[in-house]
Amino acid sequence: MDRRDFIKASAATGAMATLASCGNPENQLIRFIPEEPLFPGIATWKPSICSLCSAGCGLLVRVMDGEAQVVRNGQTGLLKMALAKKLEGNPDHPISRGKICARGQAAIQVTYHPDRIRQPLRRSGARGSGEFQEISWDEAMSEALSKLNGIASAEDRKTLGFLTRPLDGQREVLVSQFLEQFGAAPATTYEVFGESVLREANKRSFGYAQLPTFDLARARYVLSFGADFLGTWNSPVAHSVAYGEMRQGRPGVRAKFVQLEPRMSQTGANADEWVPIKPGTEGILALGLAHVILKSKLRTPSAAGKAGELIDGWSAGLSNYSPEAVATQTGIAPARIERLALEFAEHGPALAIIGGAPLAHTNGMFQALAVNALNALVGNLGKPGGLFFTPWPSIAVGSKAGRGLRDLAEEILSASKSPVQVLLLNDANPVFGSPPAWKVAEALSKIPYIISFGSFLDETSTLADLILPDHSFLESWLDDVPESGTSMSVASIAGPVMRPLHQTRSMPDVLIEIGQQLQRRLSLPWKNFEQMVRASVNVLPEELSSLEKIHEKGGWWSEAPMNQPNWVQTARRQTPASEAQFDGAPSDYPFHFLPYPSQAFLDGSLAHLPWLQELPDVISTAMWSSWVEINPKTAQDLKIAQGDIIAIKSGHGTLQAPALLSPGIAPDAVAMPIGQGHQNYTRYASGRGANPLSILSGMTEPETGAHAWAATRVRIEKLERVEQKSPLILFSGGMREHEETHR
Amino acid sequence: MSHRWGMSVDLDRCTGCEACVVACHAENNISTVGPEEAERGRAKHWMRVERYWEGEFPDVRLKFRPVLCQQCETAPCEPVCPTYASSHTPEGLNAQIYNRCIGTRYCANACPYNVRFFNFYNPVWEKPLDLQLNPDVSVREQGVMEKCTFCVQRINAGKIEAAANSRELRDGDIRPACVQSCTANALVFGDLNDPESAVSRLSRSPRGSKLLEELGTQPKVTYLERELWQESEGIRRG
Numbered sequence: 001m002d003r004r005d006f007i008k009a010s011a012a013t014g015a016m017a018t019l020a021s022c023g024n025p026e027n028q029l030i031r032f033i034p035e036e037p038l039f040p041g042i043a044t045w046k047p048s049i050c051s052l053c054s055a056g057c058g059l060l061v062r063v064m065d066g067e068a069q070v071v072r073n074g075q076t077g078l079l080k081m082a083l084a085k086k087l088e089g090n091p092d093h094p095i096s097r098g099k100i101c102a103r104g105q106a107a108i109q110v111t112y113h114p115d116r117i118r119q120p121l122r123r124s125g126a127r128g129s130g131e132f133q134e135i136s137w138d139e140a141m142s143e144a145l146s147k148l149n150g151i152a153s154a155e156d157r158k159t160l161g162f163l164t165r166p167l168d169g170q171r172e173v174l175v176s177q178f179l180e181q182f183g184a185a186p187a188t189t190y191e192v193f194g195e196s197v198l199r200e201a202n203k204r205s206f207g208y209a210q211l212p213t214f215d216l217a218r219a220r221y222v223l224s225f226g227a228d229f230l231g232t233w234n235s236p237v238a239h240s241v242a243y244g245e246m247r248q249g250r251p252g253v254r255a256k257f258v259q260l261e262p263r264m265s266q267t268g269a270n271a272d273e274w275v276p277i278k279p280g281t282e283g284i285l286a287l288g289l290a291h292v293i294l295k296s297k298l299r300t301p302s303a304a305g306k307a308g309e310l311i312d313g314w315s316a317g318l319s320n321y322s323p324e325a326v327a328t329q330t331g332i333a334p335a336r337i338e339r340l341a342l343e344f345a346e347h348g349p350a351l352a353i354i355g356g357a358p359l360a361h362t363n364g365m366f367q368a369l370a371v372n373a374l375n376a377l378v379g380n381l382g383k384p385g386g387l388f389f390t391p392w393p394s395i396a397v398g399s400k401a402g403r404g405l406r407d408l409a410e411e412i413l414s415a416s417k418s419p420v421q422v423l424l425l426n427d428a429n430p431v432f433g434s435p436p437a438w439k440v441a442e443a444l445s446k447i448p449y450i451i452s453f454g455s456f457l458d459e460t461s462t463l464a465d466l467i468l469p470d471h472s473f474l475e476s477w478l479d480d481v482p483e484s485g486t487s488m489s490v491a492s493i494a495g496p497v498m499r500p501l502h503q504t505r506s507m508p509d510v511l512i513e514i515g516q517q518l519q520r521r522l523s524l525p526w527k528n529f530e531q532m533v534r535a536s537v538n539v540l541p542e543e544l545s546s547l548e549k550i551h552e553k554g555g556w557w558s559e560a561p562m563n564q565p566n567w568v569q570t571a572r573r574q575t576p577a578s579e580a581q582f583d584g585a586p587s588d589y590p591f592h593f594l595p596y597p598s599q600a601f602l603d604g605s606l607a608h609l610p611w612l613q614e615l616p617d618v619i620s621t622a623m624w625s626s627w628v629e630i631n632p633k634t635a636q637d638l639k640i641a642q643g644d645i646i647a648i649k650s651g652h653g654t655l656q657a658p659a660l661l662s663p664g665i666a667p668d669a670v671a672m673p674i675g676q677g678h679q680n681y682t683r684y685a686s687g688r689g690a691n692p693l694s695i696l697s698g699m700t701e702p703e704t705g706a707h708a709w710a711a712t713r714v715r716i717e718k719l720e721r722v723e724q725k726s727p728l729i730l731f732s733g734g735m736r737e738h739e740e741t742h743r
Numbered sequence: 744m745s746h747r748w749g750m751s752v753d754l755d756r757c758t759g760c761e762a763c764v765v766a767c768h769a770e771n772n773i774s775t776v777g778p779e780e781a782e783r784g785r786a787k788h789w790m791r792v793e794r795y796w797e798g799e800f801p802d803v804r805l806k807f808r809p810v811l812c813q814q815c816e817t818a819p820c821e822p823v824c825p826t827y828a829s830s831h832t833p834e835g836l837n838a839q840i841y842n843r844c845i846g847t848r849y850c851a852n853a854c855p856y857n858v859r860f861f862n863f864y865n866p867v868w869e870k871p872l873d874l875q876l877n878p879d880v881s882v883r884e885q886g887v888m889e890k891c892t893f894c895v896q897r898i899n900a901g902k903i904e905a906a907a908n909s910r911e912l913r914d915g916d917i918r919p920a921c922v923q924s925c926t927a928n929a930l931v932f933g934d935l936n937d938p939e940s941a942v943s944r945l946s947r948s949p950r951g952s953k954l955l956e957e958l959g960t961q962p963k964v965t966y967l968e969r970e971l972w973q974e975s976e977g978i979r980r981g
Contacts, residue, residue: 022768041878043835066876083874086769088923105765114869230758237926244756244927247970254755256972269794269805276801310965501871599761610872611768614775618759618792618807631800663796663803683869688778729782731791732857733780 007479029069032183035499038065038080045163046497047090047481047554050104051473053602054166055235056482056490057100058093058554061474061497062086068501068635071118071134079733080087082498084108084474087351089237090554094486097241103602104237106611109500111472113608118457118502121467127445130462130680137505140468141513146445147422147449147466148182149519157183161408161420161447165191165428169479169491170536172397174508175426178515181522186402191602192433192674192693196704197359201368205307205383207565209388211235211484214351216242217249218385221300221347222257225282225371225659227355232597234355235485243270252494256347258340260285261357263594263629263671264664266618275340276666279592279710280580281330282358283367285337286374287577288326291318292341299345299377301506307376310369312576319688320577349385350378357594357710364708369575382562391489392481392559394539403550404705405430409443418446425452426507427470431459432604432678432691435707436652437698452508456608458681470507475500475507477530487562491540491545494531508532509649558600583697584651592669593650593714595692601675602693604693607685616675616731622659626728627660629671635661640718643728647717648672653695656719670716675719689726746912747835748893749935749944749963750922752809755970763790763921763930767811770894770920772880787860789891790921797968806969809930811921812858812891813833813836813954813962820850820859828888834898835935835963841888846886856956859890866906893932894919914940935963 035711041064048059066083068526069076081418087108091098100107100535120140125131151159156449160182166189175187203209211234216222229239246255259271262279269410277285293299294317301308301315309312313321323334330337354371361367380386403411412418423444431441444450452464455472470476480492510528515522526532534547539557550556582592597603599619607613614623628646640646640659647656648670657672665671677691699708767773767790776785812947813968818837820829828843829850837858839850851859865885868876876882879896883889903915914933922930933942945951946965953962 064873064878066878068871085875085877086920099924099927100762102761102765105762105769105924108769108875112872112874114872230760240758240760240926241928242931243758244753247755247927248753252972254972264803264805269807270758274803324758387850501874610775611765614781614786615761615764615786616786618761618794619805621794623781646849663798664802664805665800666801667800673765714958729778729783731786731788732784733893 007053014230016664030075032070032072032077032079034080036082037478038082040065043085046494047147047551048087048490048494048497049478049554050087050096050100051478052103052107052606054168054235054483055095055485055491056168057096057102057104057237058492059096059104060088060090061552063086070501071503084498093492093554093558095235095238096236096480099237099241101237101240103600103606103612103616104607106609107116108474109611110341111498112453113456115457115471115608116472116502117457117467117506120469123465128462129459131146132467137503138480140466142468144451144468145514145517147451148514149710151421152518152520155182156421158185159419160184160419161423162187162426163405163408163423163428163430164189164426164483164489166194169395169397169481170529170533171508173536173609174511174532176525177524178511178522181515181524188402188405188408190405190428190430190434194706196706197364197701198355198368200367200704202389203370203566204310205372205376206389207567208563209566210389213388213390213484214239214242214353215245215349215388215487216351217245217429218528219246219349219351220253220255220349220385221245221344222255222627223344223350223352224257224271224351225286225367226261226356226358227266227353228267228597229353230270231356231599232602235482238485255534256343257460262592262666262669263596264619265596265643266599268617268664275332275336278329278331279594279669280361280363280582280676281355283370284321284326284361284577285330285332286352286367286370287318287321288323288330288337289344290374290377291321291326292323292338293345293377294318296342298342303379304373304376307369307373310575311373313575320414322409328648345378348378348417349380349383351375351380351386357596358700360706360708360710361709362699362701362711363578363580364706365703366575366578372648374659388487389562390482390484390486391563393489393491393556395481395491395536396583397481405434406438406700406705409438409440412443412446418448420447423447423450423451425450425454425461427454429458429460429605432681433465433557433693435696435698435709436694453510456502456682459679462680468507468510469502469504471496471504474498474505476506477533479533479536488557489535489560490555490557493537493550494554495530495551580711581699582711582713584659586713589650589713589715590668590714591714592666593648593692593695593712594671595696595709596671597671598675599632601673604678604691607675607678608682610684613684619664620662622660623729623731624688626657626672626676626726627728628657629660629662629665631665631667632661632663634667635659637704638716638718640716645719647719648695648714649717650695650697650712650714652697655690655692655695656724657690660728663714666706670714745936747935747963748814748898749933749942749946749965750893751931751942751951751967753929753931753945753966753967754806754808755950755967756927757809758791758927759792759794760926761792761923762926763809764788764792766920767891767925769875770877770880771892772876772882774868777866780863785861785863785963787889789858789860789889808966809921810856810858810954811964812893812962813856813960814893816961816963817851817959819855819958819960823849823853836893836895837890838892838895839888841881841883841887841889844887846888848888850888853959855958859888862887862889865950868978913934
């Protein structure tokens with residue numbers, strides 16, 4: 001053996017020894033060549049947009065190199081790639097101003113979730129069984145195309161349906177153009193906490209079909225009718241930043257904040273005065289306050305302009321709404337009503353806010369119009385410390401209108417052959433989130449073919465026949481025009497902060513590709529979604545429209561006056577007072593049932609994130625749990641103790657959950673957070689707790705068709721012997737306060 | 744100039760949103776323990792938001808209080824540690840040196856604030872959740888006590904950054920994850936040795952008090968009391 005052979009031989013045995021010593025199979029994976037330049041250990045910051053709710057907070061994402069196990073071209077290997085490490089608020093962004101909420105902090109777990117769908121799936125078992133088989137993108141795309149080509153005749157084109165959560169920016173434009181060119185009806189959008197009632201009310205009162213923006217930082221008096229504006233409603237991060245200023249940002253001035261609600265919310269806990277009110281009477285109280293203000297001649301009826309004209313009896317001083325009359329309905333003492341009214345009128349700038357449960361009654365429209373009139377009466381529209389409507393930049397927006405979910409389900413169920421033959425499903429989970437009376441699951445099962453773009457299997461996407469998994473938001477091109485939360489004009493734009501981890505494709509890219517490959521080709525003028533987003537900024541004022549500059553910053557924004565109000569031309573009818581209708585007679589169902597968006601999970605779509613499951617709820621301290629909040633006196637009467645499993649029965653179903661004794665709820669009501677009770681939603685949420693939406697009546701607000709999710713009454717039964725499947729798990733800080741009960 | 748790190752918590756600003764709690768998990772590689780272990784009181788939250796009910800319905804009030812390690816000047820957790828794992832740094836932090844810790848849990852027993860957490864098992868991040876882990880923070884293993892560090896990795900990074908730019912640290916250069924995420928700017932962090940820093944000024948507020956001060960622990964976290972509104976808009980204590 002000469003020297004050269006010796007080296008060869010020793011190299012070979014060395015390599016074999018190394019391989020043999022690798023007990024960890026990962027170390028045997030092949031290593032891919034990085035697809036991008038990387039600087040080991042150096043963090044960079046890239047702008048993005050939080051996509052967990054519609055507020056549209058601007059993000060800065062900390063990105064560092066790391067090693068991920070990925071599949072590329074059918075081969076598993078290790079890839080050095082840039083990875084998102086931490087999400088922060090973008091300090092320059094007008095909505096987030098450097099902050100994000102607890103849910104936004106956890107949003108990074110969406111990308112790295114162990115149960116994300118990693119490549120296209122075709123259903124292999126019965127519908128709803130959750131059995132799927134992994135297939136390639138080529139196979140998946142040709143199957144999707146053949147189904148869509150199969151409904152290409154002029155008659156059949158209408159049978160394409162699109163069901164989605166509300167979309168933002170260019171995604172919305174693309175989807176509406178795709179459907180229009182295909183010849184299908186506009187998309188059906190659904191979310192549990194849709195805001196159609198408030199948008200419609202604001203259109204009638206102020207001429208803006210938009211959620212309102214509040215200048216809390218400069219307000220001196222804030223009256224909130226059930227709006228959880230610091231927790232889950234509208235633009236909570238923007239509100240919280242301004243709230244800090246409202247409290248301690250002005251030397252010598254500290255605003256008063258009054259919250260009216262039957263169950264103390266996270267927001268209500270921060271109020272200077274918390275006033276419990278009977279559910280569904282918020283609008284009557286608002287008019288009661290207006291009555292006192294008008295009667296004491298602090299304002300004249302005409303001060304409220306068009307918003308006042310909409311209210312029956314407004315110009316006559318609302319004579320039916322004397323404090324005594326209002327007191328019997330709302331449960332608030334007459335003297336208190338008078339005091340609140342005078343404080344509101346005399347401590348300007350004053351702001352009235354309505355949101356959440358008060359709008360989710362059958363009289364939601366009346367309630368919103370009444371509060372709008374109260375705002376208009378003190379003249380705060382567009383004034384410092386008042387109410388604003390975010391001006392929109394001139395970027396193209398899609399059409400919002402489409403068939404409602406309830407109508408869609410009804411149409412499908414009443415026809416012998418489903419009017420929807422192929423359904424595209426994007427990031428909506430109405431099987432979990434809609435009342436059982438709407439029979440959404442049954443209707444969807446009647447649709448012959450469903451394509452989902454979902455990243456996770458949930459109650460709705462398990463009904464799909466084909467799943468074309470989308471990128472996570474950190475892997476996508478994003479854009480968003482915020483509806484509210486700032487008085488500036490904003491267009492947020494961000495590119496992907498990391499390359500896709502899995503074999504996924506962005507939903508808009510897939511739509512564009514389908515459009516190009518259909519037999520009857522659609523004329524979508526973009527190569528891909530990136531090009532579409534880039535093109536969309538061209539309309540912005542020129543000196544600011546350099547995409548590179550926008551991209552670096554995370555978007556484009558500029559001071560701008562509110563747009564001109566867009567008055568509805570139809571006859572402006574007066575809205576008479578209407579009483580909230582409730583499902584269930586008080587004799588059979590003595591308690592109001594108040595479901596509410598949970599701090600961690602919102603409408604339930606975030607229950608799959610382990611950080612949020614283990615986050616102690618700030619009111620109850622509960623983790624990984626469902627619970628029913630019940631007043632301690634009521635609990636005593638019913639002999640219910642903390643943690644007892646109780647049955648909540650409505651006319652539409654029964655659920656079981658542990659009782660949580662809470663002093664912050666009216667004795668004639670029980671409340672329950674929405675979010676748990678998933679049958680099928682990843683390893684962290686499946687089979688955990690109960691879903692309050694599953695026992696709600698299907699009643700709606702008649703003018704908009706919005707679900708009246710606060711209108712159900714229930715009765716409570718204590719269960720004697722139950723198997724504690726989902727106990728109440730409370731966090732008490734530290735590790736010493738729990739007794740070791742089982743060893 | 745040597746530093747002495749401290750924090751102020753304005754309870755009049757705090758909304759109880761808990762962004763700080765999740766931000767801390769993300770920054771400091773705190774593992775979730777799952778429902779079974781959480782039920783046994785083993786969940787780990789270096790930062791928590793406590794809540795206190797006052798009164799009965801309908802005259803009921805709820806107060807929030809974010810609680811984290813108070814970084815005591817005379818810390819009860821330090822003298823009880825047989826291995827000096829729990830020790831005082833020159834800048835006044837109550838450090839936990841993981842590779843000295845043998846898991847006696849004496850420190851957690853001694854801490855009056857309940858802010859020390861024990862790893863009963865090895866932490867688990869189900870793949871690929873582990874790709875989120877912050878490479879600047881070590882992952883703690885079974886048998887080791889862990890606690891808030893005031894994000895010491897950010898303090899060190901801030902110093903390195905300032906040194907690289909040949910300048911002194913400025914007030915506000917360093918923000919622990921909870922402070923950075925605090926939506927209502929209730930949390931303020933800085934150097935208590937600098938009398939002009941924001942945290943020093945806030946700590947001198949007449950609304951200020953320390954948690955369980957009477958124990959003599961000399962905490963470096965100051966809580967500013969929540970206020971109540973008055974008709975005159977004069978301000979009185981809540």
